[in-house]
Amino acid sequence: MAFNTLEEKLETRAKAILDGDETFSGYSITVSKGEDDDELSLPRCLVICEGGEESIPGLGNFNCELIIRLVESMDDTTLANHQTHVATMRDLFMDDGIAGTLTDSSEAVTVFGVKSFSISKTVEDRNWVCDLSLEVLAAASNIT
Amino acid sequence: MATIQGTSIQYGIASNATTGMTGQAAVTNVSGGNRAETKRIKGNDGDTMSYVIADPTIEVTAEVVCSSSADIPAVGTTITLANFATAELNADYYVTSSDSNQSNENEMTASLSLLRFTGTNASGFSY
Numbered sequence: 001m002a003f004n005t006l007e008e009k010l011e012t013r014a015k016a017i018l019d020g021d022e023t024f025s026g027y028s029i030t031v032s033k034g035e036d037d038d039e040l041s042l043p044r045c046l047v048i049c050e051g052g053e054e055s056i057p058g059l060g061n062f063n064c065e066l067i068i069r070l071v072e073s074m075d076d077t078t079l080a081n082h083q084t085h086v087a088t089m090r091d092l093f094m095d096d097g098i099a100g101t102l103t104d105s106s107e108a109v110t111v112f113g114v115k116s117f118s119i120s121k122t123v124e125d126r127n128w129v130c131d132l133s134l135e136v137l138a139a140a141s142n143i144t
Numbered sequence: 145m146a147t148i149q150g151t152s153i154q155y156g157i158a159s160n161a162t163t164g165m166t167g168q169a170a171v172t173n174v175s176g177g178n179r180a181e182t183k184r185i186k187g188n189d190g191d192t193m194s195y196v197i198a199d200p201t202i203e204v205t206a207e208v209v210c211s212s213s214a215d216i217p218a219v220g221t222t223i224t225l226a227n228f229a230t231a232e233l234n235a236d237y238y239v240t241s242s243d244s245n246q247s248n249e250n251e252m253t254a255s256l257s258l259l260r261f262t263g264t265n266a267s268g269f270s271y
Contacts, residue, residue: 002147003149004148004149059151060148060151061150061151062150110150113156138150139150140149140150141149141150143150144152
């Protein structure tokens with residue numbers, strides 16, 4: 001078995017959390033991974049992990065940034081609805097049990113903890129864009 | 145050759161870990177461990193013949209983020225550490241110093257220095 005696709009595993013888990021939530025999936029927002037061949041349409045939610053750095057050399061545990069980016073057109077989605085969607089998305093991840101939720105034995109990924117969260121929002125062209133970033137400490141295997 | 149797969153570690157401080165300090169919002173740092181007084185008994189040639197270890201203690205420092213009801217404990221009062229990953233640290237302690245750290249750029253924090261006597265004759269302390 002091969003292990004070291006940590007970015008892909010974290011993206012897969014984040015997508016599964018969004019897709020598996022009844023409320024968020026009810027918004028009909030397509031969730032795509034950052035490394036994906038999906039055609040990107042609106043509204044969309046991207047889960048992106050671009051890389052990480054070993055926390056302590058030799059341990060094989062990595063500090064990674066996991067970004068969840070919600071993009072909706074202001075021509076199709078009111079600001080109030082967008083903000084509701086953002087809150088739902090953020091609440092799923094800004095949870096004190098999120099490390100355990102991201103950890104998954106079948107995906108062979110362990111998240112030891114979430115070190116910090118950061119939030120941001122902006123407008124690009126006529127799109128609402130909202131980010132949530134998680135700094136996680138994770139390993140690409142099942143660790144008990 | 146072995147594939148790197150990560151290493152089992154203890155991460156962070158348990159969310160229910162507490163110093164028992166009134167007005168504690170969260171514990172952000174705890175460090176400490178075993179101490180003792182030591183004495184080398186030396187022979188005529190200057191070499192150590194015996195090594196005496198006495199008066200064992202556990203000394204701990206803790207950093208606490210305070211709530212609005214923060215009340216830093218007086219020296220000599222007793223507080224109880226609980227639910228920390230190092231089980232030996234979970235016990236009653238005397239406060240040997242306490243500092244309130246206030247700034248207009250950060251949350252108010254408190255720094256505590258704690259002492260526990262662990263010798264066999266230390267049972268008389270009423271922590």
